[in-house]
Amino acid sequence: MVILTGFLGSGKTTLLNHLLTRGDARVGVIVNDFGSIGVDAMSVAGQVDSMVSFGNGCLCCAVDASGLDAMLGKLSAPSAGIDVIVIEASGVAEPRDLLRLMIASENEEIAYGGLVQVLDGAEFDRTRAAHPELDQHLALADLVVLNKTDRITGADRERLLGTIEELSPGKPVVPTSHGRIDPALFFDAERERPDDGQLSFTDLLAEEHDHADHLHTAYDTVSFTSEQPLNPRRLIKFLEGRPAGLYRMKGFVDFGASGEHDRFGLHTVGGFLRFDRGRWPSGRRRTELVLIGAGIDTDALLAALAGCREDNPENVDERGMLLVLRHVEEPEPVG
Numbered sequence: 406m407v408i409l410t411g412f413l414g415s416g417k418t419t420l421l422n423h424l425l426t427r428g429d430a431r432v433g434v435i436v437n438d439f440g441s442i443g444v445d446a447m448s449v450a451g452q453v454d455s456m457v458s459f460g461n462g463c464l465c466c467a468v469d470a471s472g473l474d475a476m477l478g479k480l481s482a483p484s485a486g487i488d489v490i491v492i493e494a495s496g497v498a499e500p501r502d503l504l505r506l507m508i509a510s511e512n513e514e515i516a517y518g519g520l521v522q523v524l525d526g527a528e529f530d531r532t533r534a535a536h537p538e539l540d541q542h543l544a545l546a547d548l549v550v551l552n553k554t555d556r557i558t559g560a561d562r563e564r565l566l567g568t569i570e571e572l573s574p575g576k577p578v579v580p581t582s583h584g585r586i587d588p589a590l591f592f593d594a595e596r597e598r599p600d601d602g603q604l605s606f607t608d609l610l611a612e613e614h615d616h617a618d619h620l621h622t623a624y625d626t627v628s629f630t631s632e633q634p635l636n637p638r639r640l641i642k643f644l645e646g647r648p649a650g651l652y653r654m655k656g657f658v659d660f661g662a663s664g665e666h667d668r669f670g671l672h673t674v675g676g677f678l679r680f681d682r683g684r685w686p687s688g689r690r691r692t693e694l695v696l697i698g699a700g701i702d703t704d705a706l707l708a709a710l711a712g713c714r715e716d717n718p719e720n721v722d723e724r725g726m727l728l729v730l731r732h733v734e735e736p737e738p739v740g
């Protein structure tokens with residue numbers, strides 16, 4: 406579940422429509438203003454399988470945690486076949502309140518996938534003057550989208566990037582026009598299929614060549630594999646120091662630990678980091694990670710990951726594993 410937030414007119418709906426038409430994932434959408442969504446574009450895209458909406462204008466005023474849970478329950482039901490839920494919340498909804506609602510949610514099917522803040526590049530200064538709370542919103546975001554770059558000069562763009570960096574240091578910022586962001590930065594193109602051992606990011610990479618426009622040329626993608634288990638402490642250190650341009654990481658990590666659920670799925674969106682635990686398909690136990698970013702030194706990142714390999718995998722660093730477990734958000738699967 407991804408929260409898409411931004412002030413009125415910043416381009417959230419445009420971005421969402423872009424995700425719906427360009428991504429292969431099945432998207433469930435929760436909006437706080439039915440009228441603001443391009444319903445036609447969505448039905449043409451045929452991607453929205455369920456949409457929950459309410460006209461109260463403000464998501465966090467309209468629902469409490471159990472109300473939200475009911476909506477999420479509808480969208481996360483296996484019968485809905487939804488891969489990702491996007492909550493589109495206008496600037497009037499406080500991201501902090503939304504996050505609080507998410508944390509209070511008792512739905513175990515749903516994993517939080519990051520808070521994305523959309524900014525109108527052309528209106529940034531005026532919006533900030535009128536809504537000083539924008540500074541706090543930026544500090545909460547996992548990923549910042551600087552939209553409407555077609556309406557600003559290169560010099561303004563650099564200045565805004567500098568201001569955003571000051572307000573939310575180290576936060577990844579993706580400059581776009583018309584919300585044309587790579588869906589892979591938000592979620593998987595296809596659902597993972599653990600049963601046949603296919604990794605969804607393979608599809609994700611294959612998708613790169615299908616798109617007609619040159620959206621992807623702005624991104625660097627690199628993958629890392631290791632038959633040798635990784636050291637948890639060193640990997641966590643790498644993750645904590647990952648560069649701001651590294652928008653997304655995805656894959657599975659083998660720490661050499663043994664147990665029922667010793668496959669650690671890794672998922673990062675901007676500053677957000679989560680592990681979940683699962684089982685290795687037989688014979689496929691190895692670390693496989695995909696890194697997506699812009700302006701990243703892929704060689705240096707690969708070298709740093711290679712440096713996380715554990716030379717004595719038989720001695721699992723149990724205390725190091727505790728650092729990993731701190732980021733496990735989902736309960737251990739049962740059975």
Ligand SMILES: Nc1nc2c(ncn2[C@@H]2O[C@H](COP(=O)(O)OP(=O)(O)OP(=O)(O)O)[C@@H](O)[C@H]2O)c(=O)[nH]1
Pocket residue numbers: 411412413414415416417418419420441495496552553554555556581582583584
């Ligand atoms: N020039 C330009 N216009 C854009 C861009 N992105 C969106 N727009 C236009 O800006 C207007 C607002 O975009 P929306 O996507 O509706 O913005 P929103 O954040 O969903 O707005 P609310 O629903 O009011 O919160 C629309 O007319 C869009 O076509 C962009 O990158 N460049």
